Amino acid sequence: LEEPLIFEIGRPETTGVDLDEPEPFESRLGVLERHSPIGLPGLSEPEAVRHYVRLSQKNYSIDAGLYPLGSCTMKHNPRLNEAMARLPGFADIHPLQPQSTVPGALELIGEVARWLMTLTGMPAIAMSPKAGAHGEACGMMAIKSAIAAKGEASTRKIVLVPESAHGTNPASATLIGFDVRPVPAGPDGRVDLQAFRALLGPEVAAIMLTNPNTCGLFESDIVEIADAMHAVGAYFYCDGANFNAIVGKARPGDLGVDAMHINLHKTFSTPHGGGGPGAGPVVLSRRLAPFAPAPFLRQEEGGLRLVEHTRDDSQSFGRMTAFHGQMGMFVRALSYMASHGADGLRQASEDAVLSANYIRASLNDLMSQPFGDAPCMHEVLFDDAWLKPTGLTTLDFAKAMIDEGYHPMTIYFPLVAHGAMLIEPTESESKASLDLFIATLRDLAQAALRGETERFIGAPIHAPRRRLDETRAARNPVLKWTKPAPK
Amino acid sequence: LEEPLIFEIGRPETTGVDLDEPEPFESRLGVLERHSPIGLPGLSEPEAVRHYVRLSQKNYSIDAGLYPLGSCTMKHNPRLNEAMARLPGFADIHPLQPQSTVPGALELIGEVARWLMTLTGMPAIAMSPKAGAHGEACGMMAIKSAIAAKGEASTRKIVLVPESAHGTNPASATLIGFDVRPVPAGPDGRVDLQAFRALLGPEVAAIMLTNPNTCGLFESDIVEIADAMHAVGAYFYCDGANFNAIVGKARPGDLGVDAMHINLHKTFSTPHGGGGPGAGPVVLSRRLAPFAPAPFLRQEEGGLRLVEHTRDDSQSFGRMTAFHGQMGMFVRALSYMASHGADGLRQASEDAVLSANYIRASLNDLMSQPFGDAPCMHEVLFDDAWLKPTGLTTLDFAKAMIDEGYHPMTIYFPLVAHGAMLIEPTESESKASLDLFIATLRDLAQAALRGETERFIGAPIHAPRRRLDETRAARNPVLKWTKPAPK
Amino acid sequence: MRYLPLTPEDRSAMLARVGVDKIDALFESIPANKRLSRNLDLPLRRAEMDVQRLLSDMASKNRAAGSGPFFVGAGAYKHHIPASVDHLIQRSEFLTSYTPYQPEIAQGTLQAIFEFQTQVAALTAMDVANASMYDGSTATIEAVLMAHRITKRRKAILSGGLHPHYAEVVRTISRMTGDEVSSLPPDVPGAENLGAEIDAGTSCVVVQNPDVFGNLRDLSGLAAICKAQGALLIVAFTEAVSLGLVKAPGEMGADIVVGEGQSIGNSLNFGGPYVGLFATRSKYLRQMPGRLCGETLDAEGRRGFVLTLSTREQHIKRDKATSSICTNSGLCALAFTIHMSLLGEAGLRRLAKINHANAVDLADRLRRVPGVEVLNQSFFNEFTVRVPVRADALIERLAEKGVLAGVPASRLWPGESLDDLILVASSEVNTDEDRRAFVKALKGALSC
């Protein structure tokens, strides 16, 4: 069934929100009243509900099936979290109402901070960043501020970023005014230590390293890397996107990390919502703590206080966002963490890693791995070498998965693997679910190798749409609905 | 995608509810502790959510499409209702906690009662019946009690029920110990007044009449019928299933009705929930009011009181259910009524009737009507005379609608129309939605008349299942899952 | 109006198609002098915000069970419901679908019913269960009527431990049908001799376990007597959680089991909607009331589910039906099934054990309060205490102190001289602190 756009079914005079016309009064708008038509169609409630229910039915979701997107950690989103985030005491409080009227909110932020600092072994935290990339910017600004405080602002501008990094890493570093240098990967998919050392020098400000990295591997030389950075007066930024592999198993603070953002929407189960919102608190080492942005919590006589402005003598680098961060996500994350507890979080990491390795061990005879077959962390990386003889691409394979009822894995990322297929099952899948997924992938892989190419190149068939023409979309961008000319 | 049963994926030792083992204590179970296995599989929360989300995706729903079930009134279920019913002050109160701690609950029940009595023009109401059929039983028990009070219990036992009535009518009357006599319909689809009068006599206790009737027609002779009943000392029970057609347009109390149940899950938008729960309050005439069951509200000094037991000198016929009725449904119904107001409810009835007639006027050239083409109320009845030459059945036509994305109308009911197709669009559909539905039905009807039988007899194809073998299900009933014998 | 999609222009266009010039032309079959020409004396339409305020104000006048120490039971029980249950039953596809009469597009509802039937059969240790009744009390009278049909006798014996509202429902309907009911007096200790009441005219004996005073009853002996006398044993329960720890009715020889399923998955809701459970032996299947879902195959040979044996039902059999029930408690049954799937066997057993442990702890604390006596030898999560004052006034006083302490027996049995008894329930939601608060408030109330 096709579902039109609201602009095709709505009417400007229709509304699904009943409001009485106010009593006549004298406007204070001056000359600025808006008179021209705006162009917004309205729907009655039954129409709106049906429209968006039908749209929703065209989406895949973690609730309906395994969602093996590597580096995205599509885990189960507990429903308790949603209920808690909707308590009026959290959802219906204003960021600028008197702090005396929101002690429980400050307590909650403090609790989330305590959990995150304890899990990472880090002494300080900035809670306000709104998502992962925002957290990266926060951490890199703290680093830049620390460098400036040492009088090295003009000389120390190089940030090392491994080739396998998320695109946000170089983008964030550049945003903050650093220059990015790539660090090559060694044959085992980890940082090439020798190449890394060769890049070091007094102009190096930091390294941005994802650990476990986006090949699903723990950077075993991490302590050496951290030490080397510190030895040249530089800092170690850790991209925490893959923290889900090691919660309760290792603490970034023990590994020499200076700053790391935590994606509450990955590791701590807040829903992805079709693209957001996320939340990206940043834990900081003692040396970076003084530079943390406002607002932050301070324990004072009489309770917690949220410091919204820093004094002139403060080293705080400033402010990242209008208010205090993603409160709604903090509530969900605490609900998740308190539910699991220290033991459950550790178990979750173990299950995530076990499930990824189970998939690896169940597919390694058919599919190729760019860095050989060895234990991975919470995600397993395949490349397209095994697919080469078939003439099919990673994209073809991914689209064929849709017809089998699965969301594809992350494809063509990381860039260090050719035709990458990055599979992250998370800890939320039962063994039966993993077994079915494995059987499906084996079946598809064998079909590909048998030369059944038609099953792939035309895929997907059993989806709301066949393959979409992305080139057309980009060549002549149609980014909003416009009223068709009358025929 | 196939979804197994929980018994096929769950495990008895798995649980999605974490609970700590209690401290050791001395049991007070005596000899009655349950030791043998129960046979209940458990699912973790991610598994349970996915299982039931996937099951839900195999259902049609009013939120996703027009649901034209005649006599069922599948209208929009406002989401405000759901939110209100979940307020802890309604959802989390116990029927036996002190009445002093629930004044708002009594107030709410009183308000719903006031609205329903005003809309029906009736002076009394019994709120406790749990659904329509339960309401019928309530009304018929009040009638039986009134008859007994007049000393006619042993002589007045006949209940007249038109052939077009819902099956619940004769079933309820029989349950209460009445004998049912059918009343034939005239050529216009209404009660045959002459035949009706011929059935009257001192042994007649009541008539159970649906109005508007299940042919979608208002019983124009209703006042005569009521008067005739009263003249012979009998009562007029009105089945209120179709009240949606006339809310705000006419009051049953003005028509001589003695008792009528109101399906809150039809007229007042509480959701059908795949089969329930409903709520069936019964309005009563002055002559039946003394016989109403407990509990009922009484205005006393200091506020409303819920009378749970009647004194020995009371004429109340007793009690219908353990507690006070369907509170959760009362909240939803009041939310709906207060939202619409007197004006909105009247408009809703008008729109429901207009929409049904619009469908009638748009299909009457193709499809046949058993009682000729004349204005209907909120539902329009077709029969299968027009389909006869094609060799297709009403069932075939209905199943083909599924492939077009629609839920079929009510079929083979009422029994007075051959191969009945009873269409009720309700007031919740936009004109665009009605037009699309009409176009689809016209297209199907024309295909049938053109002889494209294969489009019908194999239908549905685009559904989670093809036609299901109901005979097989009934011949060898498999009513629960049993563990398959090991192979 | 926000729920009505038709615009004035739509209405005009539609009237034109219909061929009338005004809407009232479509209402002409209503006698002219009975047609309303203006709005009834009720408020006009209101903004969502205003309705929300209206209802929230009413709700806020009520004391929610979760707002303080809470020990009220006697047929409805406060339990924790996992958040995912409510999320799932609010899915449009479950919430806003109809009875699954078109099975090809209702497999979701049907499969869930099939799971429900299987769960209820397992819990009660019976052969078959139906797709739900309104609640425990209406299920009970349906069971009695079914027994009458099976035995062709017309007398029911009601235990003095049966919830008095359930007994009253049975008596009310039976008065109408002219069937005989023998109700035994309230049986506080659970010691009545039901076997002795059975005679050749007895169709069935209805007994509750745990009984309304909380006592556990071994019904095996009674089952044997019933069998010998040709009467059916109907076992009722009001607390479904008890089935996780207490021997099942089916294990003790019940012929029909009925019960209230509210405890699993459903909120207190001031008494409704709830969900009646109904199970029986295979041999009585065709006399069973209510909807049934059965397994079958589709045209391609795939497993599927349909409503079945509907020749028992009113929409087919009309006045010959086994019951007049149509709408049942579908969504409440779904909530039951989801919650029960989450619990599983291990979870249910543990939940039941915690309930029992909390009740034992509370009973032990209460019995140490001077003047207070716990009357039960055995119990699950509810028991009866005797207090040295009028129970109803005491309960009000405790409510003023913030403790909802139970149900005074006089509320259930007015005029039966049970004025010094309270039924007290304790579930997993009660904390140690709640129980201490109860004892403290009780001591305070008794000393003043």
Add this chain to the structure above:
Amino acid sequence: MRYLPLTPEDRSAMLARVGVDKIDALFESIPANKRLSRNLDLPLRRAEMDVQRLLSDMASKNRAAGSGPFFVGAGAYKHHIPASVDHLIQRSEFLTSYTPYQPEIAQGTLQAIFEFQTQVAALTAMDVANASMYDGSTATIEAVLMAHRITKRRKAILSGGLHPHYAEVVRTISRMTGDEVSSLPPDVPGAENLGAEIDAGTSCVVVQNPDVFGNLRDLSGLAAICKAQGALLIVAFTEAVSLGLVKAPGEMGADIVVGEGQSIGNSLNFGGPYVGLFATRSKYLRQMPGRLCGETLDAEGRRGFVLTLSTREQHIKRDKATSSICTNSGLCALAFTIHMSLLGEAGLRRLAKINHANAVDLADRLRRVPGVEVLNQSFFNEFTVRVPVRADALIERLAEKGVLAGVPASRLWPGESLDDLILVASSEVNTDEDRRAFVKALKGALSC
């Protein structure tokens, strides 16, 4: 643990397939001396019921906006959100899906984004809008950086009527990038001469309308000066509802429009998550930050939607990207779109009018309180009042009386000698009674 489906048996079987004998074998790539061998010093797992209690206790310590008269704004606004909005965004298929990188199975999200982009473009009267930013403040700095890219200049002028937190975000990032920022002092009457500040190095002027003190500003003249000087005009707003009644930035010549969309569809949430709106002229499209959804066709020629122009984005362009943003505010944008679809043009205009009417009424009442002065000539639903005492202490006193009366300017501009000013907002949720309560409490507080 209820969220972890693997059983101990599953884990054993899986370890066996993997070929290791214990789970820690899979963690050996972590340096041995850095591996944790026991649980961290945090509580152990808890029952859902216990977590619910923990969080409910915290929540209950906060004063919810809906619990009394509420007039706090200054960048976030309390509005009524239709119940259907939250129901719809909680649909599993929206809530638990990822960024729509696989468009064939994400048309629901994509079409909703396309609707969102169209709505935002219409509201702001601009050509194109993106798929959302984090919030209004981060959208503002993104706009400044975009202006720098377009003009190849590096100086931004910030109006004294720009929300000071927004200004601080711009200054913070600009300090890092080495770009120049000229921030004008707080401009209570909205009378500053921004045109005079523009020079040949000026990349952009950022001005808010209604400004943070509530004044409405006609920006047409400023737009002309910007154009003449080769600088871009960036118009920010914090109250999206104002666009229903106040001339749109696009109508006054804005080059980039940014704003906070929280008011439509999103709760206050103590400051987040919110949704940043971002719109611009077509000619600047390729310098725009953030995700974009575009229309295209599928292999069968059917209309469909995809993410497009992603060569601007970090996951393709890395250090050359127009922004580092990845996760945005997808679900908040969906809530915005659903609420806006329900409102429609007529509903939005009326909602805005009610907001304005309520604010006018409140201003008129407040100005009659002795010693209180309303400073605005013009305003929409928020204005500034001068009080004869310290505003921060007064606000606390009013809070004690149950009225959350606004934001003391000193909280936003500490040390700027604005200690006697309060920003006061009034929306459709305020009743006449609320406004009377405010005036009464204010009089009381001022007289003691």
